[in-house]
Amino acid sequence: MKFHIKVTCVTASIIIGIFLAVRIIVVLTEGESGRLKRTIYKAKSAAERENLVGFTKYISPRYSDELGNDRRMLLLTAKSLFDDYRNIIILIDTMEIEVNGIEGTASIDATVYWRENDSSVIIHDTAKVEAKFLKERKQWKLIELKFLEAQKRRFFNPMIS
Numbered sequence: 001m002k003f004h005i006k007v008t009c010v011t012a013s014i015i016i017g018i019f020l021a022v023r024i025i026v027v028l029t030e031g032e033s034g035r036l037k038r039t040i041y042k043a044k045s046a047a048e049r050e051n052l053v054g055f056t057k058y059i060s061p062r063y064s065d066e067l068g069n070d071r072r073m074l075l076l077t078a079k080s081l082f083d084d085y086r087n088i089i090i091l092i093d094t095m096e097i098e099v100n101g102i103e104g105t106a107s108i109d110a111t112v113y114w115r116e117n118d119s120s121v122i123i124h125d126t127a128k129v130e131a132k133f134l135k136e137r138k139q140w141k142l143i144e145l146k147f148l149e150a151q152k153r154r155f156f157n158p159m160i161s
Contacts, residue, residue: 031099032099032104032135033097033098033099033104035140036097036099036104036106036133036140037095037097037106039058039133039139039140040092040095040106040108040131041092042058043055043058043142044090044092046058047078047088047090048088048089048090050082050086050088052075052078052079052082055075055078056075057139058140058141058142059071059074059075059141059142060134060136060141060142060143062134062141062143063141063142063143063144063145064143064144065144065145065146066146074145084116084117085114085115085116085117086114086115086116086117087113087114087115087122088112088113088114089112089113089114090110090111090112090113091110091111091112091113092108092109092110093109093110093111093126094107094108094109095107095108095109102134102135103132103133103134103135104132104133104134104135104140105130105131105132105133106130106131106133107128107129107130108127108128108129108130108131109126109127109128110126110127110129111124111125111126111127112124112125112126112127127147127149128147128148128149129145129146129147129148130145130146130148131144131145131146132144132145132146
């Protein structure tokens with residue numbers, strides 16, 4: 001019995017060690033486009049968890065968009081969406097990334113699923129966006145979000161306070 005437990009622990013340790021080594025190699029060799037892609041997926045994950053504080057760290061203080069939103073307005077809009085909707089799931093269908101020095105652009109096609117607070121009905125919609133990023137203090141930050149379909153802008157119009 002003791003021998004079986006030791007073998008199992010050794011095997012698990014070897015598997016974990018291999019996984020960590022592969023992960024370190026991937027992170028070290030991924031390049032800036034890979035780092036930007038990882039940043040986008042982390043921001044997506046924070047939004048799905050409705051974690052406004054976690055989401056905030058991916059938005060540049062310089063954020064602005066064609067609808068007149070600045071960083072504060074974007075975060076207020078995100079908070080409003082998190083308050084009104086539950087079970088948000090964002091599936092990225094396609095993503096094309098271009099990096100030029102400290103500037104990056106991601107063209108993203110996504111499908112978003114959510115439920116209103118009091119409803120069991122799952123609602124979904126598609127979104128086509130162009131996200132512009134700037135590398136600030138060694139981290140990619142969103143500086144502009146552009147919706148490529150006019151009707152999708154309705155959620156992100158500046159809020160009247």
